Amino acid sequence: MRLRTALLAMTSMAVAPTLAMASTITGPYVDLGGGYNLVQSQHAHFSGFSEADGTTNNAGSKSRYRHHDGFTGFGAFGWGFGNGLRLEVEGLYNYSEINHRRPTSVQGSTHGSDQSYGGLVNVLYDIDLAQFGINVPVTPFVGVGAGYLWQHYNPITTSYSNGNVNRVGGTNGGFAYQGIVGAAYDIPGVPGLAVTTEYRMIGQTFMDGAYHSTAWNQTGLHKGHVNFDQRFNHQFILGLRYAFDTAPPPPPPAPVVVPPAPQVARTYLVFFDWDKSVLTGRAREIVAQAAQASTHVQTTRIEVNGYTDNSAAHPGPRGEKYNQGLSVRRADSVKAELIRDGVPAAAIDIHGYGEQHPLVPTGPNTREPQNRRVEIILR
Template identity: 70%
Template sequence: MRLRTALLATTLLAAAPAAAMAQPVDGLYVSLGGGYNLEQSTKAHFSPTSFADGTPGGSGSTFRFNYGFTGEASLGYGLGNGLRVELEGLYIQDHTNHRHFTPVPGTTTGHDERYGPMVNVLYDLDLAQFGLPLPVTPYVGIGAGYLWTHLSPFNTDYNNGFNNRIGGTEGAAAYQGIAGVAFNIVQVPGLALTAEYRFIGTLPQNTGSAFQSTAYTNSGIHKGNADFNNSYNHEVMLGLRYAFQTAPPPPPPAPVVQAPAPAPARTYLVFFDWDKSNLTGRAREIIAQAAQASTRVQTTRIEVNGYTDNSAAHPGPRGEKYNMGLSIRRANSVKAELIRDGVPDSAIDTQGFGETHPLVPTGPDTREPQNRRVEIILH
């Protein structure tokens, strides 16, 4: 038993994505349905008589029914928010099998038919809003209209050999309540299988002349009229519904692809002798490595920044200005070597910073080899 429960749960969960793809009915749709109908007992009043033994007028009988069937065809429009409005053609048929409260026992046969238009307002419940992604869509609705009733006919054969027949056609206002569920067939967008219960009632048909009662007795023929009380019907129906303008299911969300983090800048250091801007052999090797690296990776910009230490060939403010120029000459020397190694001129930005931004902090007027440098930064 537990295995069956687990399999059922798995099936529902597997079908849940299909239900999630179903959209509210938006636009024109049609439906067809049919099923079983059960009519409650109905009382009739007769004038002047319904009994073959000549009982005075004002008598009444109760008719009971044993089985019947029903069918419907609808044309509707969905508003896209769960509400639907439809025009329906309804047909009901039931067979009578018993007649109560007659002076003489007898057997009753025959059937009644009801048919006519109904206007329904329905609302689809979105279970996903309640955290229940099930592959079904429940709905409820109410309707009102007009149904004609035709007796075909009710025939009673009494045990004393007499007979009574009731036939005719008359219409009355009708109403109904609907509770159903739709299963969306995802293989055919817009198509749904429906199952529903309906309660249908018609108002009394007290016309006084619509239904004719004819009794055949040994004293002749007795004719009169029959008036019926409210009729109540219970229906269980299966059907198909097709929506013409069903939107295609939304595509699954695109996978989130994070942009790759930018590669860190690569830095190469070229060092210089004191008060010099010419390149040493080791400096040319480092510059060549930087040039080759710029072709192997996606380089968008190359910075060439020159620096000096805080000692100078000329003391004071004049020395700071001198060092600024020296840092620029060093940067230009490195740029020229990069160009000779195949790096485009347009890809290189040069700048001199003089004594600022030392690599190694020192006291004033200190010769520090690591501060006499050019930084090649590959972005």
Template identity: 65%
Template sequence: MRIRNALLAMTSMVALPSFAMASTITGPYIDMAGGYNLVQHQSARVGTDRSIKRAATQDYGKMHSGTGFNGYLSAGYGFGNGLRLEVEGAYNQTHITRLGGSFADGVGRHAHGKSEGYGALVNVLYDIDLGMFGLNNFPVTPFVGIGAGYMWQNYRKVYNRGSNPHYPDFNNTTGGLAAQGIVGAAYDIPGVPGLALTTQYRFLGQAGSSGGGSNGRHYLHEDGKRGDRVGYGTRYTHQFMLGLRYAFNNAPPPPPPAPHVVVPPPAQAARTYLVFFDWDKSALTGRARDIVAQAAQASTHVQTTRIEVNGYTDNSAAHPGPRGEKYNMGLSLRRANSVKAELIRLGVPATAIDIHGYGDANPLVATAKNTREPQNRRVEIILK
């Protein structure tokens, strides 16, 4: 029941409101956490033989633990790819509440006592990037890990309240190799770069002792006289913790390089302007005067050494035959002169203007003979 409640508490911690997207650690960091400590029932044996497992006469029982707490302080290094390596100093404490088995004549009895553990472990952890699963905006960085090291466990005044004198009376320290599995999640704290809140569950196993050597001693008497040897079974601990972690290299990653943008050259003013005329006319229309004005204005903004004004007609003529060709040649020249006069009126120096008349040569639109085509009745203003 207590394990189930503890797991529910851990689930609640993981579901805490999130802050901001936790970041991958690159460089050194420190970490500390503390929380609830739940120890599974641990076996113990008492005997007179140096190896109590072979003792012909021995007492066997289980120690039941109540509430407790644990904590650790660690220093580590993140490699920037999710992997982290850290060294941890750990502490745990719990109360012995019940003794069972032959310690209590076959029935469980209330007990008194406390156990304290301390040691060091080396952990390897991995931060899981949820972006790999399409959760780029999910504000959590889960992590998993394993660790190994050495732990000492100090049992202080553990005795059965139902016997007088107290029996057994554990009062010693035993040590052994330890290993743990770790699962948790980290949340960055807004406004404090590098600082993160962590929630995690750890399962710690500590090897027991056979009862031999100086650590395999206990006292059966309240007067402090040395008694028989005691050995402990493997100790399993569930730990549920809340903590803080600070990464020293917490500068945000550099932004990605800006995409290369080809900037087009600034648009230049048109260097050729077309002025169109009515059939058999050389006078400028209102629209034609607007085009000439644009050409005159542009000649003052772009580098211009000469302005060519070339006049044209379509291949129709007011007079048929050879006389018509001569007429069109003259009409094209009159149109060019009309444009030149307007340019001069607008301030363009006359010496900068060259005029030509080409009759019906070089049409913009190819047509049959004797066709009135508006686009061929034109003057081209070319800025050079």
């Protein structure tokens, strides 16, 4: 019943709302904890006398000792490798009351306690639930450990109804091992500090014949030996853990973003006054821009195409011929300006298209400024 109650309490702690996401440890940390220690009943094997009346009994006798409430405490120093794996050295202390012994040949009452202390080396692994798509503010962990513990009985006294007394005591050491299941919860605002909840099962083996048993009865004092079988502790622990190296790794340097080079126009428009082929001040600026651009883009030739609107100083067929010549003169003016701006003459091809290919469609004999133009095209 007590084991079931303790397990329910541990489950409640594990599913309770938590404060923040626990982090993977990198570097040194310390861990302190304590809690409830529940020890399974142990079987004792006596030799040299009967535990009830003190008479010699070569066959020996057996009894089962039942443990009552107890507590545990530990301190650990460890190192986290940053990938979830941790290694730690732990010192611990366990205490348990003993209040029952059966069977005995004569009715009696038993009271006493025992304690164990020693050290273990633990290997633990923090489970990052985010890698499984589970985003909850808790980091569970599992672990195993092995080491050495000393077991001391304080002693255990059994008083029988016939007045006889038996006492078991002594200290013995043996190999110990444990399994660990727990979870960590970061404390907001305190980097590196976390609350932990754990369940531990500790097993321990003992050497034969190391504990002594003494009986008093009407015939005097009788001494013998007692052996205990393996000891199992079930522990439910609340702790605090502090990781010293809590600074997050520096973020990777931001990639250097090179702004794209401004796109250089490959077509430039130069506009003219009506019936003129002379460049205006604004027209010269545009020609200079085209000349400069030709040095920044891959250019095999420069086309200079002249145009007019469909109005003319001389109407009729003579006007179309006139506009054709005017478009060529406009193209020649732009070519001459390009040469003055450093463009080789051999790289320039000129064409005159007269009234063809207007930018803005119009009715006949219409003065349209946008159609009176020269197009500079970088090929």
